[in-house]
Amino acid sequence: MKLDRNEVEQYALDHWQDFAEYLKHPSISSQNKGINETSDWLVQTFKKLGAKTATKWHDQGGNPVVFAEFTGNSDYTVLFYNHYDVQPPEPLAEWKSDPFTPTEKDGKLFARGVCDDKGELMARLGVVQYFNEHGGLPVNLKFFVEGEEETGSRHVSLYVDAYQDELQADACIWEGGGKNSADHFEVLAGARGIVSFDVSVQTADADIHSSLASYVPNAAWRLLDGLESLRDPQTGEITVQGYYDDIVSLSKDEQEAVANMDFDADSVTETYGLKRPLTTTHPRKELVNGTTLTINGLSAGYEGQGVKTIVPRQASAKLDCRLAPNQDPQKIMKLIEQQLTNNGFNDFKLHLNAAEDAWRTPMSDEFVQLALKIARIVYGPTTKYVPNTAGGGPVRPFGETLKLPIVMVGIHYAKSGPHAPNEHIRLTDYAEGSYYLAELLEQLK
Ligand SMILES: [Zn+2]
CATH class of the missing domain: 3.30.70.360 (Alpha-Beta Plaits)
Structure with missing residues (x-):
């Protein structure tokens, strides 16, 4: 099916409210709040969207992992990683709207977790719903949604080990991507x-x-x-x-991508009010490898x-x-x-x-190349490839145990403010990200 960009983007904008309840659950893992209600909501929502499996795993300890599985029109299977827990909203006095009442203002959507990382899953659910109404999913989908990312993902590798059969797939799409401080979309393929x-x-x-x-x-x-x-x-x-x-040294293509990464020393110095020079003359390479x-x-x-x-x-x-x-x-x-x-x-x-552990899928991987190619079409030639984030995440079991190529793509922008008061996303990014994902799934089949 040839997707109509405007139609998919408009659909995302018209339907984010179908999943807004997700943002109302204060699923704060560090305080053990709202975990059951939120994971219940997810299971129900996956079922409503037609999942052939939607269940909670809790036999490996910690907060339950929500797992769901959808049948598509081809043999190809994509596994999504997301997390349903959020950081505490404090300091409350600094919020301009209630952190657990999704609030739309000036084209932005404010709520605790809307960037990190409930909004991303909402966009993914919206894409599932869109395909359901337009001829079915192009590929099979699986969702692994954990509930303790904000406290260190301590049980993820146990669940991945225990449920290797259920989690079999061809590729994995991670959370946490979006646009950098130059407002350029980034495709990432791992974490330190x-x-x-x-x-x-x-x-x-x-x-x-x-x-x-x-x-x-x-x-x-x-x-x-x-x-x-x-x-x-x-x-x-x-x-x-x-x-x-x-x-391990980076490949020639990866080195080139790193050399092309956006990094503005003056703006970094200003942002943090640095009183001393940077500690390296090659910050891009240091951040990645x-x-x-x-x-x-x-x-x-x-x-x-x-x-x-x-x-x-x-x-x-x-x-x-x-x-x-x-x-x-x-x-x-x-x-x-x-x-x-x-x-x-x-x-x-x-x-x-x-x-x-760190993990990186090589840039030469077919799936990584396709994700990058489509990103350049959807987001334009300023799209950047970053071999891995400077931060962390429980990526390795998905790469090593499940042997999946991984890309991290998403809907946030540099000022989304994850973990901070007034966390938000721009709805234009939500719409673009939905279209990007739909297009990627469509071309994987
Ligand atoms: Zn976080």
Whole structure:
């Protein structure tokens, strides 16, 4: 079927309200709110749209995963990943409308979760409904909608492992895409990994009078010396042995795409009010295939008002490393621990907080190429290809276990404000994104 762009876009605009109830459920995973109601609503909605299966999985623990399956007019199967949980709406005083009352104003739709990531699923449901009314779905569709993305997706890989048969597909369309700060549409094909951990050191049983700093060790200095020993202060290079070894270099086409990514150093400097120069001369490459060692916070000794002259007994820091595809989070933490020992800091204790693997589908993949080709037709030649996001997501089980090529495409824009008050999308992006998806499904059959 040849799709009429105006008709599909108008349909999306006329029908988003069919799914608006989704935005009214305060499904806040971190506070355990609204999880059952929201997942129930999803199951009912999938059934109403004609799903041959629509059910909740909860046997692997955590919040239930909603799974649905639709039969289309070809053998090709697309699996969608979305999440139905949202961040808490606070601070409430900064919202101009109620966060759980979808509010349309000046061509924008405001609600908690409308960008991250309920609006994307609504657009997908709208496309299903459109095809239902216009000759049926071009391909089979499966939906995997989890309920704890905002708290770290801790059970996703268990569900993917347990339900490999149900999740069989030919390709996977992820959430979280859209337009960048130059308002150019981006097609992404993966995510970086992360490992987050605490480092602590204790040098005495109690804080000590600072006059005795003349001879007692200081935990704060010791922590700083240890952390300092992990990087070159001139270049910022991480000096942990083996740290960069597993990074796979980008293909020639990927390198070219990275060189063409939108990045405006002046606007970044202005946005964040940076007081120092950028830490790299090749930020695009660092964002995609680079790795970091970040001190998130430091804590030691007396931090209150006025004078308290002590030598702190204990010091700790919170760190995270953003990891390129193929870097193993647990291994990276081990390497850091080993390097600290080698550098003479074997009294440091490391405690793992969270870890998530990176994953990237190669740009040469057929499905990635098709998604990009159609994006260039729908969104024009300014469309950018970004091999993977700088952030994370539970992508790897879908790529590795299910062996699916993955693209991330969506409906947000740079000012959508996910996690912030007045989170919103532009309805024009919602309409365009719906047409893009319909066209992609149509050409996959
Ligand atoms: Zn989020």
